[in-house]
Amino acid sequence: MAVEVVIPMLGVTVENGKIVEWLKTEGDPVEKGESLFIVEADKVTTEVESPATGILAKILLPEGEEVPVLTVVGLITEPGEAIPDAYLPPGASGGVPSKGSKATETGEQVDFAEDAPATQTALSGPVRIVPAARKLAQDRGLDLHSLLPSGPENVITYDDVVKADAPSDDAVPQRISTLARRQAEAHGVSTDAIKGTGVRGRIMRSDVTAAADTVRLERKVSRSAAEVDATFGSVIPMDSMRQTIARRLAGSAFTAPHVAFYTDVHMDPLLQYRKSILNAFEKHYDLRPSINDFLIKAVALTIREFPLLNGMLKDDGIHVLPNINVGLAVAIPNGLVVPAITDADQCGLKGIVQQRSDLVGRALKGQLSMDEMERGTFTISSLAQFDITFFTSILNPPQSGILSVGKTRDELYLVDGEVKVRHVATMGLAVDHRIIDGAMAAGFVQGLKEKLETPAFTFMHT
Amino acid sequence: MREITYCDALNEALRQCMQEDDRVVVLGEDIGCYGGIFQVTKGLLDEFGPDRIVDTPIAEAGFVGACVGAALTGMRPVAEIMFIDFTTVCMDMIVNQMAKMHYMFGGKGRVPMVLRTNIGAGRGTAAQHSQSFHSFFAHMPGLVVAAPATPYDAKGLLTEAIKNDNPVIFVEHKRLYISKGPVPEESYTIPFGKAEIKREGRDVTIVATHALVGSALEAAEQASKEGIEAEVIDPRTLSPLDKDTILNSVQKTGRLLVADEDNKTYGFAAEISAIVAEEAIYYLKAPIIRNASPDTPVPFSPPLEKAYMFGKEALMESIRRLMAYA
Structure with missing residues (x-):
């Protein structure tokens, strides 16, 4: 029987996807689990596996066309089986959204491996290895310390041993999609050093672009005058990330009535507090907390007192989300992503620093998963490292609150007739006025200010 | 029939x-x-x-x-x-x-x-x-x-x-x-101590009892769509226990999930896990997972009772956790 191939559900709020590349052509035999096509949605590309073994009899959606998720994009038949009439009319090229349960279940075939953090460091000291792998390694006389772990929490898996014991053969072709190979050639990037994030380490287009960006960043090449000249008068194509930013922010700005509230936060207590714990923190945890980490925690604690700031407006009412996931806007080459720290209200400061440094690090390499970018319930946008006193932000839809953080500046003030200097930062909260009124927003801002100005109490339990 | x-x-x-x-x-x-x-x-x-x-x-x-x-x-x-x-x-x-x-x-x-x-x-x-x-x-x-x-x-x-x-x-x-x-109309018997493999698979062994056998089969079907083939074993009698069928399966798959509705601590799931740890540890590619009831009384409040219970979704999550160890 013919099996439908659909665009899988790629995330909670992802509605559309487009196929950037078919890895098979019509008439090709395919195995269940083999990669069929690469789909791109919002800012992430994912390889989609075949739901069945057979012949890719029909491609219903060409590359480059954006359609809703769960749209049927192809058909797999058994050898010799005719394509059912329903799929033959030429009108089908627009995609037939399927509401059948079969399509829904197939749609859940997202590649989970992509969510797993890339852990590829060899360890010294005691080796964490599953028993079957330990036995195999011993049987084959392999040094456990030489094995690279790929399992959860840096555990060496059975497959890691199998791979390590495989005859090393340089002729083994690198797993790379044709699109990624083309991109690498276009960017002049060598693929040897690129670590693939696709199925079984396959190098994906996003890996190549991330590598190319890193190279560009490292070189810090100032663009030549000729290049600058070439920019004027040219048309810059919108890549998928730029299109996403454009669509979402325009939607937010023209749907949610924004209103903003500013306050000055006295930063000396927090700066001193951070300084006072910095050495011990680094010594114990080998982690360096930034001002942003304290801000994330304080914001999450304040949301606990004002739950509507964790709300989002939908057709049937205001959904107050159960988890407080604070997103941090991160500028990356050519755009912006907002990875979110999960359960920031419950998470200790150490956990926040860990999550934040991991997420920001991977954001810069283009290695965030869809979930990490979609799960935020509130956003912090900080331009503190620039000479910006304060600024307005547009809500990151469907969230209803965003905090903008300006630079910390010196300010003069009077104590007993004496002029003193202190550090002050202006913070602004923009809210969706459809569901949050001025008094509540003001209460939130004031609560946050209090928390930041009394850090010893605020972070007492973290 | x-x-x-x-x-x-x-x-x-x-x-x-x-x-x-x-x-x-x-x-x-x-x-x-x-x-x-x-x-x-x-x-x-x-x-x-x-x-x-x-x-x-x-x-x-x-x-x-x-x-x-x-x-x-x-x-x-x-x-x-x-x-x-x-x-x-x-x-x-x-x-x-x-x-x-x-x-x-x-x-x-x-x-x-x-x-x-x-x-x-x-x-x-x-x-x-x-x-x-x-x-x-x-x-x-x-x-x-x-x-x-x-x-x-x-x-x-x-x-x-x-x-x-x-x-x-x-x-x-x-x-x-x-x-x-x-069910056949005529009388028949099923011998004690003979487990039944309700579904064959190469990647994960699920030992399930009672209503969780059905949940395990549903989860196995879904897992199959993700390319994971789970083997579902119903021991049918807890005592005598058909250890051989379970151990043979774990030797094949290297991954064990036990699903039983008793409380987790000291329960049937603990016993199966212990047997596999004692007799088949060198075949394990991943830590054993037990899906069992929380160690609390069964709540009367319907929302709490719902939270107490578990089924296909919880098993699916465990299957994915097991498969993270390639």
Whole structure:
């Protein structure tokens, strides 16, 4: 029987996807689990596996066309089986959204491996290895310390041993999609050093672009005058990330009535507090907390007192989300992503620093998963490292609150007739006025200010 | 084949055994006129009369004790305890008499009786009518513990339990009584200590009992769509236990998930995990996962009871966790 191939559900709020590349052509035999096509949605590309073994009899959606998720994009038949009439009319090229349960279940075939953090460091000291792998390694006389772990929490898996014991053969072709190979050639990037994030380490287009960006960043090449000249008068194509930013922010700005509230936060207590714990923190945890980490925690604690700031407006009412996931806007080459720290209200400061440094690090390499970018319930946008006193932000839809953080500046003030200097930062909260009124927003801002100005109490339990 | 419910399959097993053998009698609360709280004994009073279908007072220790005595004299009594929760008031009869006599009499006395009861949360029957402590009895030497998950197994295992010379704790499941499946009309038995592989697979072994067998099969179907092939094993009797089928499967897959509705700590899932850790550790590619009930009383509040229970989704999550160890 013919099996439908659909665009899988790629995330909670992802509605559309487009196929950037078919890895098979019509008439090709395919195995269940083999990669069929690469789909791109919002800012992430994912390889989609075949739901069945057979012949890719029909491609219903060409590359480059954006359609809703769960749209049927192809058909797999058994050898010799005719394509059912329903799929033959030429009108089908627009995609037939399927509401059948079969399509829904197939749609859940997202590649989970992509969510797993890339852990590829060899360890010294005691080796964490599953028993079957330990036995195999011993049987084959392999040094456990030489094995690279790929399992959860840096555990060496059975497959890691199998791979390590495989005859090393340089002729083994690198797993790379044709699109990624083309991109690498276009960017002049060598693929040897690129670590693939696709199925079984396959190098994906996003890996190549991330590598190319890193190279560009490292070189810090100032663009030549000729290049600058070439920019004027040219048309810059919108890549998928730029299109996403454009669509979402325009939607937010023209749907949610924004209103903003500013306050000055006295930063000396927090700066001193951070300084006072910095050495011990680094010594114990080998982690360096930034001002942003304290801000994330304080914001999450304040949301606990004002739950509507964790709300989002939908057709049937205001959904107050159960988890407080604070997103941090991160500028990356050519755009912006907002990875979110999960359960920031419950998470200790150490956990926040860990999550934040991991997420920001991977954001810069283009290695965030869809979930990490979609799960935020509130956003912090900080331009503190620039000479910006304060600024307005547009809500990151469907969230209803965003905090903008300006630079910390010196300010003069009077104590007993004496002029003193202190550090002050202006913070602004923009809210969706459809569901949050001025008094509540003001209460939130004031609560946050209090928390930041009394850090010893605020972070007492973290 | 015709399809009947788990409840009707049990009823049919009782009826056929009673027709075949006059020594089979049934004792319990409300099993006669009312047909049993879950209607397993409906119609039997009319067919066999009050001498063989005995409505007892609310005195579990009394009628379970009577069954032990009757069994010793050569009868084949079947006791029905409305909920497994109520076995606690006749624990001395079960643990010290029913389970021990054959041994203590040097094999000269036998206790060929069956104690039918049921487990399972999910029916809003609160902490004293929803428990699943079947592991209790499997822990006790001298008892057979049967745990049917399908109508077919229910009929075959109950017929075997009645014909078998050993004392049997026959643990049914509340949520399964209305489930339907193919059951032959003629009488048949399923031997104790023979697990059934309900689904074959190469990647993960799921050992599941009772209602979780169905959940495990559903999860396995979904996993299959993600390219993961799970093998689902139903032990069918917890004691004697078919260790070989479980160990052979783990040797093939290297990954074990145990799904059982008893409380997690010290339960059936713990025992299976321990057996695999003792006898097949070098085949394990991933830590063992137990999906079992939380270590709390079963809540009455419907939202809390829902949170207490688990099924296909929880198993799916565990399967994915296991498969993270390639």
